[in-house]
Amino acid sequence: MIAELENLTDSQVRYVAKLLKGADSVSQLVSELEERMVERPECPHCHSSLINRHGKVNKMQRYRCKNCGKTFVATTATPLARLRYKELWIDYIRCMLDSKALRKCADECGINLKTSFRWRHRFLALPSVLKATKLEGIIEADETLFPYSEKGSKQLTRQPRKRGMKAKKRGRSKEDWVPVLTVRDRAKNTYEAILPNITTTALHQELAGKLEKDSVLCSDGYKPYIALSAKNDLIHKRLDVAGGVQVIDKVFHIQNVNAYHSRLKAWIGRFHGVATKYLDHYLGWFRYMDTPENLNENKLFSIQQQLMGT
Numbered sequence: 001m002i003a004e005l006e007n008l009t010d011s012q013v014r015y016v017a018k019l020l021k022g023a024d025s026v027s028q029l030v031s032e033l034e035e036r037m038v039e040r041p042e043c044p045h046c047h048s049s050l051i052n053r054h055g056k057v058n059k060m061q062r063y064r065c066k067n068c069g070k071t072f073v074a075t076t077a078t079p080l081a082r083l084r085y086k087e088l089w090i091d092y093i094r095c096m097l098d099s100k101a102l103r104k105c106a107d108e109c110g111i112n113l114k115t116s117f118r119w120r121h122r123f124l125a126l127p128s129v130l131k132a133t134k135l136e137g138i139i140e141a142d143e144t145l146f147p148y149s150e151k152g153s154k155q156l157t158r159q160p161r162k163r164g165m166k167a168k169k170r171g172r173s174k175e176d177w178v179p180v181l182t183v184r185d186r187a188k189n190t191y192e193a194i195l196p197n198i199t200t201t202a203l204h205q206e207l208a209g210k211l212e213k214d215s216v217l218c219s220d221g222y223k224p225y226i227a228l229s230a231k232n233d234l235i236h237k238r239l240d241v242a243g244g245v246q247v248i249d250k251v252f253h254i255q256n257v258n259a260y261h262s263r264l265k266a267w268i269g270r271f272h273g274v275a276t277k278y279l280d281h282y283l284g285w286f287r288y289m290d291t292p293e294n295l296n297e298n299k300l301f302s303i304q305q306q307l308m309g310t
C-alpha cells in the first residue's frame with residue numbers, strides 16, 4: 001500500500017492524508033499537534049526536548065519527559081485540552097466505578113492530579129441528589145458513623161488525629177464522628193442523610209412525606225425511631241440485636257441496611273478516609289453504584305451527557 005502512494009496525484013495524496021488524520025476538526029488538530037511533537041519534541045512542563053513515548057491514552061500518544069518525569073499528551077497545555085477532556089470523562093467515570101484512587105484515575109486518563117481531583121468532585125456531586133423520594137413496605141432504618149475528617153483542608157479547625165490513634169469516645173460523640181442515617185426498603189429504595197444528631201425532630205424533618213402510611217419500620221428501637229413511627233402511622237418493629245433478637249416473624253430485620261453499611265464502608269475504605277465535607281458526594285455515588293441496573297454503558301452515557309451541560 002505504501003509503495004502505491006507514489007503513484008497518487010497531489011489531490012489524492014491530500015485526500016489520503018485527510019482520511020488518516022481523521023474526519024473531525026478536533027482529530028485533525030490533534031494529529032497536527034502530534035506531528036509537531038515528533039518534529040520538535042518539547043515537554044509542556046519543563047520544556048525539555050528529551051521525551052519518550054509512554055503508551056497511549058484515548059487513542060492519543062502519551063509521552064514521558066526524561067527530565068522532569070511527567071507524562072503528557074500532545075494537547076496538554078493547549079486550548080484543545082478542554083475539548084479532549086470531555087471525551088475522557090466517560091473513561092474517568094469508568095475508573096471511578098472501579099473505585100480507583102485519584103492518582104490511578106489521573107494516570108489512566110492522562111490528566112494531572114489536580115484535574116483528577118476537580119473531576120472527581122464534579123462527578124461525585126451528580127448522584128448525591130438522587131435519593132429515594134418514597135419508601136414503602138418493609139422499611140429498615142439504621143445509622144452508621146463515619147470519622148470526622150478535614151482531609152484536604154489547609155486550615156484545620158481541630159487537632160489532627162495521629163495515625164493509628166483511635167477516636168477517644170465511640171458512639172455519638174459529635175466531635176469525632178458523623179452519623180449517617182440510612183433508610184432502605186425491600187425494593188432497595190434508599191434514602192440517606194448526614195445528621196448532626198439523630199433526634200425525633202431531625203428524623204421527622206428529614207423523612208416527612210417520604211414514608212408510606214401503614215408501612216413497617218424496622219429499627220434497633222432507638223427512641224426517635226419509635227416516635228417517628230407513631231407520627232407517620234407506621235408499624236414499628238424493634239430489633240434488639242445486642243439482646244439476641246435479630247429477626248422478628250422471619251421477615252422483620254435490619255440486616256439489609258446493615259449489609260448496605262458494610263458494603264459502603266468497605267468501598268469508602270479504598271479512598272483511605274474521605275473529607276466530611278465531601279461525604280455526601282461519596283454516599284451518593286455509592287447509592288448509585290450499589291444499584292446494578294445503573295452500571296451499564298447507557299446509564300453512564302446519560303450521566304456523561306448531563307455533565308456535558310455543566
Ligand SMILES: [Zn+2]
Pocket residue numbers: 043044045046047048065066067068069070
Ligand atoms: Zn519535563
